[in-house]
Each structure stands twice: as structure tokens, then as C-alpha cells.
Amino acid sequence: MSNLTDLGVSAIRNGVLSGEFSAVEVAAAFNAKIVKAKALNTFIVETPDMAITAAQAVDDARSSGKPLGKMAGVPIGMKDLFCTEGVQTTAASHILEGFVPTYESTVSANLWKAGAGMLGKLNMDQFAMGSSNETSYFGNVISPWRQGNDPAPLAPGGSSGGSSSAVAARLCPAATGTDTGGSIRQPAAFTGITGIKPTYGRCSRWGVVAFASSLDQAGSMAHDVRDCAIMLEAMAGYDPKDATSLDTPVPEWEAGLNSDMRGKRVGIPKEYRMDGTDQDILDSWDKGIAWLKDAGAEIVEISLPHTKYALPAYYIIAPAEASSNLARYDGVRYGLRDLPDGAGLQDMYAATRAAGFGPEVKRRIMIGTYVLSAGFYDAYYTQAQKIRTLIARDFEQAFEKCDVILAPTTPTAAFKLGDKSDDPLAMYLNDVFAVPASLAGLPAISVPAGLNKDGLPLGLQIIGNALDEQGVLNAGLAIEERAGFVARPGEWW
Amino acid sequence: MNESSYRIQGNTGEWEVVIGLEVHAQISSQSKLFSCAATEFGQEPNSQVSLVDAAMPGMLPVVNRECVRQAVRTGMAINAQINKWSRFDRKNYFYADLPQGYQISQLYHPIVGEGSIDVTMNEKDPDSATRAIGIERIHIEQDAGKLMHDQHPTMSYVDLNRSGVALMEIVSRPDMRSPAEAGAYVKKLRSILRYVGSCDGNMEQGSMRADVNVSVRKPGGELGTRTETKNVNSIRFLMQTIEYEAQRQVDVIEDGGVIVQETRLFDAAKGETRSMRSKEDAHDYRYFPDPDLLPLELDDAFLDECKASLPELPDAKRARYERELGLSAYNAAVLTAEHETAEWFEEFLRANATAQGKSEADVAKQAANWLMSELTGVLNKLGKPLEESPVNQSQGAELLALVADGTISGSIAKQVFEIMLETGKAAAEIVEEKGLKQTSDTGAIEAEIAKIIAANPDKVADYKGGKDKLFGFFVGQTMKAMQGKANPQIINDLLKKALD
């Protein structure tokens, strides 16, 4: 029998269905591998028993001839932003350390219903704020990738860095991620895996610790496009508990996969050719263009004039929403409480939040508080929301000329941990290509395009029109088939 | 009352009081504004709290349609502009009764805009002046939880049962000029809310409470700095608050001080207001649109249903009672002041019309008079509201029908009514048993008259001598002899025959 941990979602699902191996065997294999990978610090909590229990249920269902779900027998990693009933959920923060939800997020519940099992809660940037996974209270996540034989730890990207690292290191065949301003696509690109953020509203936000409500969107991270499609199908769906959830049926994305791009127009946004972008990245972009042409697509140049304003607008809107969303962490109903001697209520809040939030979270709460404060609201927040309208309009006009947009996922390959941690702005710039689609709520995928000259993975991004996840997946598949990305990090840990 | 009549006499002369009210009215709904936890009053602490109301991580609000509907119907009832596009905003501040760290409210785009309410200073006195009090807006927002400070030496306890309950904040213009006027405004507002059914108006249970904005100025002068006294929960306290606060402000100013714009608290025990320490630090609420909620867009079908489902409102009802039923302004006012009274009366009206085979207009006066004199008298003695009247509408109508068709006299009707109250028996049955029917048996009456004439030769002589007034004496004697059951008209006729 092949090495079970080398298998992806579809291979595991099919193998379990055909009886080639049991779900329990699969879960056990991944559990065993996780135990040996502590060096990567990908998991905050490991739940091997839950993985086995879920797998056992699938094996039992199969032997008693019951129909199996979309994710039957597939053990996955769950980003620690998703509330999981009975399992500590912290958003990688100290303030939520020890918080054990009495409820299950809609997305994770959907996955369990589909037959998936949980291997554990994945490390991440604290409250999903970060692009290198250096803001977790539970320590940095290490990328399994290394630059040649340089042992210096590399960033797995963020905020879904535990997810990207775990999938790349094959500690789980797939993992959930959340994307607020690139937090699925950028880590996927950094670690040579595939990650998709669907249209805003496809996946319910109910039970997902909120960062920026108008941007947060859950998605799937796995080895290839098909695996992402399968998992996203299981995660998505209308949820009446989320007022922003899309009341439209979930298409059968896996069944609809088709890499034939004939008759499709692929837009190349000229504004994405920014200085400061690695030559390797630009080269991979050109390769991507060639691959999609080869797949039959027509290439058209498009313009997204407000692209350069997307990132600054994002760094007003996201912190503003976060400053309010994180106000509930006050030490009254759950989580950390720091009550200095003789402290009053307001002192308790200030002490608790000072002790419970990391520096980047504090920084963003304070930016958000400032831009919303009296006298500045219009100059910052209203202005940013107007620019957001313009950015969405740019995409609308672009999609009159093309069906999908091809762009790099990130301006550089993975960097060393610590390289940017003391320069917030440099760190933020990582998401320059990812943020526009987030602001417009559009579906976007990152697929591996190859390695740069240092042997590190690079990703290509496909952005689609609202609700056109299928177009995004199909273009991604066309690239995947031609890129022939097979590189894997050596198991040095 | 006329605007300038209420004045505070200071050392520097007269002062005028300017009052604006922000009334928080709990919207009548089964479940909360953003979660499906129950809203029922007085339940076990934290038993009616959902994960949403407790602001657990990842919880999201979903708007309750009924709360929107009731706010719209209320807006329509005060002829206000209804905004088909409105939006929820977050008001950010930290307090132990506010789990989210923000209150979901509507600052920038409220659901209801400009409207107004006609307030009669004293609805019992049709001649007292009526003034239109402007309504600036009505917006929907969530209520906060409750803090208890007396349960523990060093701790306050938090009960979130009220957290997330839907409120309408009804914001008036600073149009009121006296405590009485403010009181009348709140009474009228409460009456309208009850007619509409959007709020039970129960101030004791906190379903309705007012933030009272008071400032003073020299009559007609520049507006002064206002203070806001929070959560005043009875009309009496409201008036006390205004009296105290206005006097305090005058004193401060005349002592050379200045009024600071601040939030104050009414201390019912002392009858005073005092600055609220917990709200001292200058607030910067950082309002912004709630990204968890989409804008509220109301379509015509929804608005049409709201309009169609509105009942006849007190002002319209009052006018109709005078116009179509011919009731006095006073009766019309009293009968329409409260929804329950009007409903009882209208049912009573139908019962009387049926019992007497007449139109409602023809029986209205009799019904109204009896309700407001006889029945109200009894209810006052029993200390019961009309809804708990021991005599229901059809029983009352049966009694009045007996008077109308001459079976019993008005005075007998009073006796019958008392027996009805004691025994719960039907009017006709009582009249039958006790033989209270009026008699028109001329023989019997003539016999009694003969006895009376025989017994009072002197009076008969005086009468014949021209003392016409004595006729009443003979009528009285006869009626007495007949135990009040004789038909008065027949007594008159027979006496005339016998005496003239």
C-alpha cells in the first residue's frame, strides 16, 4: 500500500470508498506523522482521538452500506479561528487561551457532516493578523521548505500559516483557512500548495472568530485544485445564522472541473506589474500566460486603475472593523481576565487586553480606533470605503472584457522568519496582489507555478467574477496541469 | 396650556424650561432583535441569553422581521417619514452590560424620520390646548443587560436577559416647555404605542423609559446647555426630574456657575438628579456601519402590510365618537384615551344595538353615560380596570335594554345593577324574581291615590288653593306607595284627574 500521508483528498476519499484502505488507517497514518513534526509548530491542539472516531464512523457507515459524504474518511487540519465544540479555540491568542466553545462553527460542522475528521487545531497569526505566522501567542509556525540547505526557518505565510505548513509537510491532506486580505492565497503560494478563497458569503462566518467582518471568508487549502474543489463544496452553503451568507445553491465544482480554456478570455492587469516585484515572479507570471494560451484561452490586457490604493484602503477598513470586533474580549464572559489589586471595571478591561493581545493585534486595534474616532471618520473610513467601491467597479469593468484574471499571488517567495517582523509596512506589502480581490469579495485561487532560483515555491493567482468559483478552479487546473509542480520539501524535521 | 405659562422664578427674573425626550420603548416581539432568545420579563438570570446575546466569539446578528415591522407601523402612526433604506451602525463603548463592546443601533440612517404627535395637555379637558410635538426620528437598537450592585461587597453581577431585546428610540424635538407638557407627551405616546401594539408601554417593567434632556433660558432667548437624565421610568419621576433639574440649573447659573453637558441619574428616593460617575469619561463612540448586517431595504408589499394592519388611532377615534356617535367631547376623550377602554366600549356598543334592535348611534349616548357613571363608579370601588369588569358587555346591554323599553325605570335599574354585581344573575331574571317591572295597572294606582288624598286633606286643600308645587309631593307619595314600580307618566295622569 502506498504511503497514505502522500495522498490528497480525492485519493483518500476514493480509496476509502473502494475499500483499498480504511479511514482509520488513514487517520492513524496522519496522527503518527503529526507526532513527529513538532518542530514545525503547526498545531496548537492535536486531536488524534477525534480523527480516529470520525474515521471509525466512516468505516462503519461503509461496511453497513450507508452512503458516504463528500469528504468521507478524509482527516483534516482546522485553523484555530474556527470554533470547535469541546476543543480549545484561541485564534492563536493569549486572551482566548483555555476558551472551549460550547458550539461548532457552521463550516467545521459541514465538514464533519461530509465525513471529514479533525486532526487538530492549526496554529496561525494571532486573530488572523499577519502574513508570516510570527504573531501567534503559541510561537511561530515554521515552513517545511528551506532555502537550499540553509537551516534558517522560513515563513509559511500567514495568517493561515499552520494550515499551509501542515499541508505542505503532509501532516494533513487538506486544511481550512480563512482569507481576509490574502491569508489563504499568500501562505499557499509560500508553501507550494493550492488554496482558494470563495466569493464573500459562500462560506458561513458563524462560529468563526471575527477579524474583519466584511472581508473574512473561509476557504480550502490542499495539494491540488481538485482537492480544494471537493473540500470547498463541503464547506460552503447558505446559513441563515449569517446575514451576509449567500442564499444560492452550491455548484458541484468537482464535477464541473474542466481545464479546456478555449473560448475563455484571461485578463492580465497591467497595474500588477509593480516595481519591487521579483523577476522570478514576473517570469512565472509570463509562464502562466503561456500555459493558459496553450489551454486555449485568449489573453487580453486589462486595467484595474485603483490597484495601488487597495492595500492602504484595506489597512483602514480591516483595522476599523477589527477594533470593534475585538472589543468583546474584555475578561467578563470568557477568556483571560487580568484584575490588578483594587482595579475597577475599566482598569480590568485595560489590563486584560494589554496582557491578552499581542503587539500586532494591539497595533491594528489602535489604528482602527484612531481612524474611526471623532473628526477622522470621514477622512479615513468613509474615504477608504469609497475607494473600495472604485476597486470593485474596476473589477466589474474588467470582467466585461475577460472571464478570469491572472496575476501573481505574492511579490516575492517566502522570506526568512524575522526578516520583516520589525517593519509592519514591509510585511503588509506581501498582500499587495491578494488584497484587491478581498476588498471586492471575489473568488480567487493560488496554485503552485514552480520554484524560484532559490528552490522556493511560487504561486499564481486566478481571480474570478463573483460566484464564478468554477471559472477560477478551471483556470487553476489548466495551470496546474501544465506547471507539473511536483517539488516537495525534504523532511528535515 | 399656553407655551409661556410655566416659568421658574429666579432672582434674575423668569426662566423658561426647554425639554426634549428620548423615549426607549421595548418593541413587542417574542424573540430578541438579533437572536431568537425569548424576551419575556422577569425570568431566571441569564436564562434568556443566547450565545449571540453573550457575544461569544464568532456569533453574528440576524434581524427580527417583526421588530422592523413594529417600528415601521409606529412611524406610520405618527405620520412620520418611513425610510425604505436604512442601516445599522455600531456604537462602540466598553461597559459590563454591553457584551459585544458595541451597541447595534442606527445613527446615520434611521428607519423612521420626521413625524409629530398632537398632545392635549389634559385629555379629560377637551378645552385644554393641543400642541404638535415634533418627532425627530425613531431608530431601532438593542437593549443592554442589567447590573446588580447589591449582591456582593466588591462585585457587581451581570444578567444578560435583556441584552439584545429590541428597542425603539423615539427622539422628540426640544418642543416641550413644562413638566406637565412632557408628562402629557409621554402619556399620548404610550397610548399610541399601545393602540399600534408595538410596545406594551409598561414603565414599571422598563418597557418604556425616557432620557430627559433639560435646559433653561430666559424666555425666548438662546438655548442653554442641556443635561441628559437617563432611564427615567415613570411619568411622575419624569415630571420631578424636569422640575428638579430646571431649578438646579437656574440656581447654578444665577450663582454665576455654568451648566456642563453631562449624563445624570434620577434618584427616586431623594427626588433629585445627580451626575453619573460611570459615564464621566468623555465618550467617542466611533459609530460605523455594522459589517455583519446588510442595509435594511423595505419593499412596497412590506410597507403596505404595515399600513393595512394599523388600527384606528386615538385622535381619529375620538373625532368619530363625537361626529358619528354624538358623544360629548369629554366622553369621547375618556373613552379613546386607552386602547382597552375603546375596545370594551365598542363591543358594548354592538351589544346594546343588538339588544335594542337600534343603530349604534342611537344607543351610543345611553351606553357611554352608563359606562362612565354607573359602571366606572363600581369599578372604582372594586379598584378594577374596565377589562376586568364583573359585568360583561352583553349583560350590561341587557340591563340598559330593559330601561329603554320601559320595563324598568332608571332608578330600579340601579338596584338591579347592584343585585347583578352581588349575584351575577342576569338583569331580566332579577327583575322577574323581585317583581321590579313597572306597573301600568291604573286600578292599583288609583287605589293608592285615593288613600293618599284621604290621608292628606289639608295638603289637598292647599293644592287646590293654588300651591301647585305640592303636585310633586303627591307623585312622590304615590310612587313610594307603589314601591317605585309605577309608571311615572300614568301616576301623573291619574293624579291630575283625581286632584283637578
Added chain:
Amino acid sequence: MSIDSETVKKIASLSRIAISDAETTAMVGELNGILKWVEQLSEVDVSGVEPMASVIAKKSLLRDDVVNADPNTGGNVRDKVLANAPAKEGSFFGVPKVIE
């Protein structure tokens, strides 16, 4: 608009985050750097542009007024609500005494 340590202290207090003088000094630099960078937004002509109200155009869905229609968002779950409380006092959450 550039902010000083007083402003940072004010923001920290509005955010209910206790902050030391050293942190304040560091934060002044960082916040100014970020704010200076976002200033570029002011160069965009937004005349006649509405601020984005909802990301994906869709009608707001209203909930029916039914108590405990969904156990996940209904009441009668006091134990769940209090389960993680740092200071549970009987059926209440406890906080330092507040003077109103």
C-alpha cells in the same frame, strides 16, 4: 495628520489597552508610519462615489419572530453561556463593583 504620544495614550485608553511609556513611544513611530502611508488615499477623487455598503449585492434577509427557532442562537442555554466565565457568581457573571 501626525500623532503624538498624547494621542497614542488617548487611543489606547479608548481601546481599553493599558500601555507603558516605552510602548507609547514605539507606537507613535509605527502608527505615524502607517498613517502617513494611508494618507495617499486622499489623492483619489471620490466625488459622486458612494462608500461600499455591502460587499456582494444581496437583499437583507429578515428572521421570523420565533423563540428558540434555532438552538444555536436561542436561549435556555445558561450553562453554555456561563461555561467559560472567569468569575462566575451563581447564575451571574461577576465584575469589579461598578458605581453608577
